[in-house]
Amino acid sequence: MDLIITGLTRQFGTNAALDGIDLSVASGELVALLGPSGSGKTTLLRLIAGLDFPTTGHLFIGGEDAVDKTVQERNIGFVFQHYALFKHLTVADNIAYGLRVRPRALRPDEKAIKDKVEELLALIQLPGHGGRYPSQLSGGQRQRVALARALAVEPRLLLLDEPFGALDAKVRKELRVWLREFHDRTGHTTLFVTHDQEEALDLADRVVVMSKGRIEQVGTPESIYDAPQTPFVFEFIGESARLPVEISGGKPYLGGQEVVAATLYGQARDGLGHLYVRPENVAYRPDGDGLWATVVSQHRSGSSRRIGFRADHTDTIIEAVTSADRDAPRVGSRAALEIRSAGLFAV
Amino acid sequence: MSDASFALEAPEKPAAPSATGQLTLGGRKPRLPTEESPAVRRTLIGVAVGFLLLFLLAPLITVFSEALRHGLGAFLEAFADPDGWAAIRLTLLVAAIAVPCNLVFGVAAAWAIAKFEFRGKAFLITLIDLPFSVSPVVAGLIYVLLYADHGLFGPLLKEAHIRVIFAIPGVVMATIFVTFPFIARELIPLMEELGNTDEEAALTLGASPWRIFWTVTLPNTKWALLYGVLLCNARAMGEFGAVSVVSGHIRGLTTTMPLHIEILYNEYQFTAAFAVASLLASLALVTLGIKSYLEHKYAGELAAGHRH
Numbered sequence: 001m002d003l004i005i006t007g008l009t010r011q012f013g014t015n016a017a018l019d020g021i022d023l024s025v026a027s028g029e030l031v032a033l034l035g036p037s038g039s040g041k042t043t044l045l046r047l048i049a050g051l052d053f054p055t056t057g058h059l060f061i062g063g064e065d066a067v068d069k070t071v072q073e074r075n076i077g078f079v080f081q082h083y084a085l086f087k088h089l090t091v092a093d094n095i096a097y098g099l100r101v102r103p104r105a106l107r108p109d110e111k112a113i114k115d116k117v118e119e120l121l122a123l124i125q126l127p128g129h130g131g132r133y134p135s136q137l138s139g140g141q142r143q144r145v146a147l148a149r150a151l152a153v154e155p156r157l158l159l160l161d162e163p164f165g166a167l168d169a170k171v172r173k174e175l176r177v178w179l180r181e182f183h184d185r186t187g188h189t190t191l192f193v194t195h196d197q198e199e200a201l202d203l204a205d206r207v208v209v210m211s212k213g214r215i216e217q218v219g220t221p222e223s224i225y226d227a228p229q230t231p232f233v234f235e236f237i238g239e240s241a242r243l244p245v246e247i248s249g250g251k252p253y254l255g256g257q258e259v260v261a262a263t264l265y266g267q268a269r270d271g272l273g274h275l276y277v278r279p280e281n282v283a284y285r286p287d288g289d290g291l292w293a294t295v296v297s298q299h300r301s302g303s304s305r306r307i308g309f310r311a312d313h314t315d316t317i318i319e320a321v322t323s324a325d326r327d328a329p330r331v332g333s334r335a336a337l338e339i340r341s342a343g344l345f346a347v
Numbered sequence: 348m349s350d351a352s353f354a355l356e357a358p359e360k361p362a363a364p365s366a367t368g369q370l371t372l373g374g375r376k377p378r379l380p381t382e383e384s385p386a387v388r389r390t391l392i393g394v395a396v397g398f399l400l401l402f403l404l405a406p407l408i409t410v411f412s413e414a415l416r417h418g419l420g421a422f423l424e425a426f427a428d429p430d431g432w433a434a435i436r437l438t439l440l441v442a443a444i445a446v447p448c449n450l451v452f453g454v455a456a457a458w459a460i461a462k463f464e465f466r467g468k469a470f471l472i473t474l475i476d477l478p479f480s481v482s483p484v485v486a487g488l489i490y491v492l493l494y495a496d497h498g499l500f501g502p503l504l505k506e507a508h509i510r511v512i513f514a515i516p517g518v519v520m521a522t523i524f525v526t527f528p529f530i531a532r533e534l535i536p537l538m539e540e541l542g543n544t545d546e547e548a549a550l551t552l553g554a555s556p557w558r559i560f561w562t563v564t565l566p567n568t569k570w571a572l573l574y575g576v577l578l579c580n581a582r583a584m585g586e587f588g589a590v591s592v593v594s595g596h597i598r599g600l601t602t603t604m605p606l607h608i609e610i611l612y613n614e615y616q617f618t619a620a621f622a623v624a625s626l627l628a629s630l631a632l633v634t635l636g637i638k639s640y641l642e643h644k645y646a647g648e649l650a651a652g653h654r655h
Contacts, residue, residue, distance in 0.1 A: 049551060051547055051550070051551070071547075071550045071551055072550065072553045072554070072555070075553070076551055077551070078547075078548070078551040080544055080547070080548060082544065084544040084545050084547070084548035085548075086545060086548075086549075086562075086563060086566070087567070088566040088567070097549070097552055097554070097562075098552035098553055098554075101549075101552065101553055101554040101555070101558050101562070102553060149548075149552065150551070150552075152552075153552055153553060
């Protein structure tokens with residue numbers, strides 16, 4: 001089911017937790033809401049679910065206006081960060097809960113419920129675990145049970161709040177791969193909230209980057225990483241050096257000399273600005289044209305080597321990352337930097 | 348395997364060198380920095396146990412031994428007194444009314460405090476604690492001031508031919524006042540810790556609020572609720588001060604067991620007084636027994652309830 005959000009605002013007192021959100025999610029898409037804590041991403045998820053209500057704005061689920069509908073009427077699958085499994089019920093009873101609470105006329109018979117539970121247990125790869133209690137499961141297993149419970153009611157949208165937040169790194173990775181495959185197989189329109197950029201970039205079809213209640217950028221993981229549209233996205237996603245420059249005619253200048261970048265993007269009017277450069281977009285040579293700089297540090301980190309340069313006419317350190325096989329330049333030596341891609345934003 | 352066996356042996360390692368004479372520490376067994384010396388330990392345990400024996404266990408034994416001093420016959424004779432039976436019946440009646448009332452009030456108050464934010468919440472929490480901090484005698488006097496013939500609501504009640512003070516309604520009300528915090532106080536911390544997430548999960552699954560209360564909130568809080576009810580019941584049956592003020596000590600009508608015991612005692616009927624007292628103490632012991640049994644039997648589940 002598709003989702004369209006227009007002008008959604010949520011005020012808490014004088015404080016806007018969400019400020020004019022516009023977003024469309026196509027049917028079957030897997031979308032990540034990514035942002036630091038306090039960016040409003042969880043508030044947005046709760047508004048979509050109906051666990052909270054907007055101050056203004058509209059929300060259409062499958063073409064129907066959902067703002068005035070209760071949680072129950074919206075038929076949403078919601079998976080909570082700490083799973084929120086019912087501790088006193090077995091795994092099977094947890095999964096069946098949403099079916100058993102239906103009004104008699106809509107409730108499947110007990111046999112159908114049992115079959116559905118078995119089917120879902122197989123889907124989450126926990127067959128035979130129906131009789132256990134949540135406390136007898138590992139974190140990753142509980143998360144999958146919570147997912148099965150949400151899916152049992154055949155929701156129109158699946159919403160996941162920090163689905164891997166409470167798991168350790170290894171289980172996180174495994175479950176991430178599993179969820180991607182699971183989504184590809186079942187095709188639910190899914191939104192998940194995360195503060196982990198790796199998770200968002202790895203898993204989602206599209207990423208919504210949020211900050212201070214606003215959407216900064218929406219796009220594919222590639223476009224978010226390769227072409228951040230705002231300084232916030234540049235600083236929040238991946239690593240980058242921020243070089244103070246002067247902008248003239250849309251081009252960056254440092255000490256009166258143009259800093260040449262093969263690809264340059266951003267919205268820059270003339271005046272003072274910042275040039276954002278990612279380490280993997282910096283190459284260096286001992287001679288030739290480019291931005292001249294002095295090597296100030298170098299260290300090996302696993303399979304790669306990181307080299308710090310101080311460009312002439314600035315104190316900012318620009319990092320380059322190369323393969324560890326390549327010989328490290330001597331600290332203090334000079335090099336010409338070639339910038340393949342950079343973002344330029346006015347201050 | 349080797350790691351596990353090493354870990355098992357590790358705590359005993361410090362003892363080994365002293366056995367081989369390499370490091371003797373003056374012949375003493377080395378102890379952990381957080382462990383007290385045996386002398387301190389024995390003194391502390393001795394003081395605690397001695398105190399309990401002297402102040403708690405000895406009186407309890409005395410109650411039963413005094414009750415049975417003149418044999419089982421004299422003990423049973425105390426219960427042949429119709430006033431005694433009336434007191435027992437009244438005590439059970441008062442508990443049977445006060446406990447369910449406080450169950451409803453307590454759940455409602457705990458729910459309001461744990462699940463909502465509202466003005467005056469801190470005031471409400473303080474108010475719930477009031478019966479704990481106010482002397483029961485004062486509580487009783489307040490009821491007299493409000494509901495007696497010359498009290499604030501006295502004329503109104505008289506017109507309606509309702510007697511509160513020196514009658515059963517007053518005894519019940521005073522008991523409710525005194526036992527109000529027990530259930531609410533048990534529930535509030537637990538409900539606050541649990542938060543709303545389980546209820547929200549049930550909402551997203553389509554359950555109605557009423558259904559959520561019965562299938563999620565109540566099962567999540569049932570042990571705290573049961574403890575609260577047990578404690579509330581024990582206090583309801585044993586309350587003396589507040590009830591004493593409002594009851595008027597009308598024999599066979601408004602005397603509860605604790606009041607009846609006092610009357611018997613004041614009339615030098617020691618055996619009878621201790622017989623009724625032993626019954627009251629037994630009710631308390633049964634309550635304590637049930638509580639311990641539940642704690643023991645459901646220890647696993649209670650612990651699991653605190654994990655996520």
